[in-house]
Amino acid sequence: MLALHPFGGLARALILAAAMVISPAIVAQTPAPPPQPDNTDAQGQTPPPGQQPPPPASSDTPPPSGQMQQGQPPQGQVGTIQSDEPLDPRAMATLKRMGDYLASLKMLMFNADIFTEVVLENQEKLLIGGTVKYMAMPPKQLRVDLKTDSITRQFIHNGDKFTIIAPRDGYFAEMEASQPTAQVLTKAAKDYGIEIPFADLLEWGRKENVWSGIKEGFLVNRPMVDGHKTEHWAFRSENLDWEIWIKAGDTPLPLRISTVNTRDPAKPRFIATLKWMEAKPGAAGQFSPSTDKLKQIPFKKAEPNKEATP
Numbered sequence: 001m002l003a004l005h006p007f008g009g010l011a012r013a014l015i016l017a018a019a020m021v022i023s024p025a026i027v028a029q030t031p032a033p034p035p036q037p038d039n040t041d042a043q044g045q046t047p048p049p050g051q052q053p054p055p056p057a058s059s060d061t062p063p064p065s066g067q068m069q070q071g072q073p074p075q076g077q078v079g080t081i082q083s084d085e086p087l088d089p090r091a092m093a094t095l096k097r098m099g100d101y102l103a104s105l106k107m108l109m110f111n112a113d114i115f116t117e118v119v120l121e122n123q124e125k126l127l128i129g130g131t132v133k134y135m136a137m138p139p140k141q142l143r144v145d146l147k148t149d150s151i152t153r154q155f156i157h158n159g160d161k162f163t164i165i166a167p168r169d170g171y172f173a174e175m176e177a178s179q180p181t182a183q184v185l186t187k188a189a190k191d192y193g194i195e196i197p198f199a200d201l202l203e204w205g206r207k208e209n210v211w212s213g214i215k216e217g218f219l220v221n222r223p224m225v226d227g228h229k230t231e232h233w234a235f236r237s238e239n240l241d242w243e244i245w246i247k248a249g250d251t252p253l254p255l256r257i258s259t260v261n262t263r264d265p266a267k268p269r270f271i272a273t274l275k276w277m278e279a280k281p282g283a284a285g286q287f288s289p290s291t292d293k294l295k296q297i298p299f300k301k302a303e304p305n306k307e308a309t310p
Contacts, residue, residue, distance in 0.1 A: 091217030091233055098252040099205030107279040108136040108201060114148075117268035125268065132197050132272070138206065139180040141287045144196050155196050156289045157181045162188065163289040171295045182207070193302035197272070201254075213237045222248070225255045226275065239263035 102108065112132040117125045130148030140159035146152070154165040162177035162184050177184040182202045188194040203210050216236035220243070223232055229248040235241070240263075245256035258271040 086216045087214065088218045090219065091235065092211065092214070094231065094233060094246060094252075095211050096205075098246050098254065099210070101205070101252050102201065103205030106137065107283065108134065108138070109279055109283070110134050110274045110276040112198070112272045112274045114197065114270070114272040116270045117266075119264065119266040119268050123266055125266065134198055134201075135283060135286060136181065136202060137284065137287070138202055139182070141284070142181045142185075142202070143286055144198070146197060154289070156287060157184055158287045158289070161289075163291065164194070165289060165291065165294065167294075170293075171297050172289070172291045173297055173299045174289075174291070175299060191301060192299050198257075226273070228255060230255055 112134065114130050114132055116128050116130075118128055119125055128149050130146065132147075133145040134143075136142045140157065142155070142157045144155040146155070152166065152168050154163075154167065156163045156165070157177060160176070160178055161174050163172060163174045165172040177187075179187075182199075185196055185199045185202070188196075189199075200210075214235050214237050216234075218234055220232040220234050223230060223245070225245050225247075230245040231248060232243065232245050234243045239261065241260040243256075243258040244254050247253045247255050253276050254274060255276075256271070256273045258269060260267050260269050
């Protein structure tokens with residue numbers, strides 16, 4: 001499934017440079033009008049003698065043309081295309097088709113614009129933006145270049161070692177890692193609290209039962225994303241609500257992904273828009289990290305229920 005914390009242990013570092021001054025807004029509330037007498041109609045007028053006031057509007061009575069009942073959403077605003085079942089069978093078929101296509105690609109390569117909500121201790125939310133350059137050659141090569149408003153990181157697995165580089169700070173951490181990249185990332189998340197954006201893409205179509213935890217799923221609409229027709233699907237798993245916009249046609253690539261961590265009471269959202277690219281000649285050489293002028297530091301074990309970074 002999708003990672004609950006797309007930035008993993010980096011999230012706390014994203015807010016270090018944030019300094020905000022909050023001015024509380026004072027909203028004047030208009031007092032409710034006094035109740036009308038029983039013989040006064042809805043417009044505040046008293047009917048002529050001998051004429052009974054019109055009956056009160058029933059909740060079942062349709063509103064006048066051009067008006068909308070209170071609490072009723074505008075029709076067509078969302079335009080969901082749902083089946084009668086909580087988990088639309090077409091949803092799982094769509095995910096399988098996308099996964100099969102991703103698994104058929106020798107290289108996964110895209111740039112992404114990302115935004116994540118970071119929740120402060122006082123429950124205030126900060127919106128942190130960034131970009132990701134993603135390149136993977138499953139099963140044993142990966143490079144992710146992450147830049148946000150406050151940090152820069154490079155994550156590289158070349159089949160033998162897993163390396164994290166902080167180029168602005170001048171240091172790196174490295175460990176032996178001859179396992180498949182998906183296993184290396186699982187170990188990094190479990191032992192060191194390091195979670196990499198889009199780590200799950202390596203398992204889509206390549207791992208059985210990768211979507212077995214989905215409880216609900218339905219088609220929302222068929223919007224355009226960056227000029228491409230897509231199918232917008234919404235899913236619900238334990239502790240996670242997520243949406244995905246899949247390109248229509250013969251190349252069912254994920255063009256947008258959004259997740260909401262429902263385990264957190266603040267329910268922070270992560271959203272990413274992906275721009276896929278074809279592999280360029282010489283791209284494989286980018287899986288070799290350049291650390292000659294950097295200082296090496298050790299990885300730090302994650303404390304229980306906490307996240308850590310090198």
